[in-house]
Amino acid sequence: MTEHQGIFTSAAVQDYLSAEATVSSEQLSDRLWTVSDGKYRSVFVEAKSSVIAFDTFGTPARARAYAAEIGRRIPDKPVSTIIYTHDHLDHAGFAADLAPDATIVADEMTAKVISLRNADGQLAVTDVLSGQEHKVDFDGAEFTLLNRGPVHGTGHLSAYFDDENLFFSSDTILANARYGLMPDYHIANFVRIMRSFLDLDFERFVPGRYEVSDRKRFEEGCDYLEAMQIACQQAFISFTPIWVHDAMAAYVQNELGERFGHLDGFAEHSGQTAIRIVHHYLMGGWGLEDTPDPGILLAEQF
Amino acid sequence: MTKEEQQQDGHDESSGEHCGIFTIPGSHGIQGAWRDITYVPVRDNIWSVSEGIYRTIFVEGDNGVIAFDTFGTPGGARAFAGAIARIFPKKPVHTIVYSHEHLDHTGYAADLAPDADIVAHDLCHRVILGRKSDGQFAGTEIWSGERKQYNIDGVEFELIYPGPTHGDGNVAAYFPQSRLLFMVDTVIPGVGYTFFPDWHLSPYVPVMRRFLSLDWDTFVPGHFWITDRKGFQDNLEYYEQMAEIAQEAIGDGLDVDDFADVTRYTYEHLEPKYGRFFRFDEYCAMNLSRYISHYLTGGWGIEGNVSPDTSPL
DSSP states (O other): OOOOOBTOOOGGGHHHHHOOOOOEEEEOSSSEEEEESSSBEEEEEEOSSSEEEEOOOSSHHHHHHHHHHHHHHSTTOOEEEEEOSSSOHHHHSOHHHHOTTSEEEEEHHHHHHHHHHOOBTOOOOSEEEOSSEEEEEETTEEEEEEOOSOSBSSSOOEEEETTTTEEEETTSSOSSSOOTTOTTBOHHHHHHHHHHGGGSOOSEEEESBSSOEEHHHHHHHHHHHHHHHHHHHHHHHTTOOTTOHHHHHHHHHHHHHHHHTTSTTHHHHHHHHHHHHHHHHHHTOSSGGGSSSOOOOOGGGO | OOHHHHHHHOOOTTTOSOOBTOOSOSOOHHHHOOOOOEEEEEETTEEEEESSSBEEEEEEOSSSEEEEOOOSSHHHHHHHHHHHHHHOTTOOEEEEEOSOSOHHHHSOHHHHOTTSEEEEEHHHHHHHHHHOOBTOOOOSEEEOSSEEEEEETTEEEEEEOOSOSBSSSOOEEEEGGGTEEEESSSSOSSSOSTTOTTBOHHHHHHHHHGGGGSOOSEEEOSBSOOEEHHHHHHHHHHHHHHHHHHHHHHHTTOOTTOHHHHHHHHHHHHHHHHTTSTTHHHHHHHHHHHHHHHHHHTOOTTTTTOOOOOSOO
16 A cells, blocks of 8 residues: 655655554553553543544554554544644654544644645644643643743643643653754753753653653753753863764763763763764754744745 | 844853853863964955865955854954965955854854954844854844845855755855855765754755856855865765665664664665765764654754745746
8 A cells, every 4th residue: 555655755665654563552540541662652641532642653554553552442432632742753744544534733833844844644733722831621631731942843742641740741851861863852942941841740751752751760861961961062172073973972971971871772872962962062053943032933934 | 142242241251262152161172272274265356264174265355355154163263364364464354244153154253353244144143143152243234035146345246045955044155257156064075964963954955956057167165175066966966865765774674763773774875885975984874864864753843844946046
């Protein structure tokens, strides 16, 4: 079969798009589940007569597996609403394969990017949210959606479930050091904004990748990236060749290894993460999102 | 921050140097380090300068000099000023033209020529105002749109904003009478720089191809050596190849989060054709990683998802 293509232009990806995936879920409360394909992670919520799904997973086959897992857990209720945490296809690219008739909820900037992108399989946003905080009630399921500023992607929304003392934030803080090149992270305000979520009363933290975490490890993630920012500046001013992966890896591993070397993926990923962050200081940040009072340049301005 | 605000605000007290967006205290030795600058006449009244990695141009006017960009540290900016003064000791730098907003190219007008007029595209200017970086002056002559002709101190040139390529408001300087095009952080000899930082990959190649409708035979990039029309086209083809291979890599099941495996794949699939490209070993795996992420995530932000004007300039 021909799958929805995202922005791919090559036929070489057909098998990737259609490869069967194993998606499994874990119940977090009476109404809340977390679901993972082994790397990516999301949550879904049982409402009165339907299900609220966050994101879609990153291929058509994975979206279908997500739908099947929801159906296995909650067999008599359709997915009525999909909430996009942000615009990226690897999380929110395939609503057409998850629940094509669902209402799609997202931040207004996510909606703008998705409209411009016109990716095959990524359904347009139908219910647009503007502002920083939204106490929502979808079919009786109440929780809070939060956008406190640019952290990753465009129009990023996190979710706070106060009944469960649980915070869900996709592609921001991880429970490990597997940040790679930190694609589309907005470094200037990232840690400050993420730390601000500690004003919420949560004990469990569900990230957008890897294992479920908790408040302590969320704080440790903020500490790690903050320490990485300092180490990268120190590497820069001490004439480390900041464009060389192995040199940056050696520098930050020496500086941070004692405190953060226990984090899974530290040895493999810290060099890439350092390359990304040190270029923030070299270049000054990327766009208005990366300024002290962040904003954004809109499409008509280009 | 405007020039007036910066001149009142002061800067890093411990080293006495402008410190960009560094937040750590103490002396930032690299900021003040002297850079050896080489300079070469390119064509007519246009000169090019480089400290080995970064490159820019300056142009002799009737009474002074127009400098493009500033280099990326206070020490580099002062060395740039010194190189200009060695060639034109009686002609001050009265104008700086910004290519784009990144500090490593335009961060230190305060150290190059603090009294100069600064020409910047509006998209670049807005980010500089928001950033408030120490040493980076905001523009004094702001322009918008796609093309603008200038005649400054007898120097005629055109600034062209072709659409999103890299950074914000990244413009080319076109000298039609000299058949020379200058543009920073786009076409660079060799493979792409690290992980294509702040490149807008979806519109990049079609936007850059617009320049092929203009009459020029010399291209001065923002890094390394001067090239020509063929070098420009070959470089864009590398990006197109990278886009194809990134998709093939995804199809082959390559995990972008396994950098060791991305590196292995790079050598297996790209070394035969590109192994002799400048900086292949340093950057090609990072180039591939970035392109894979592009396809998996869908392009980054508004700039990375606009449908650009691809008509000839």
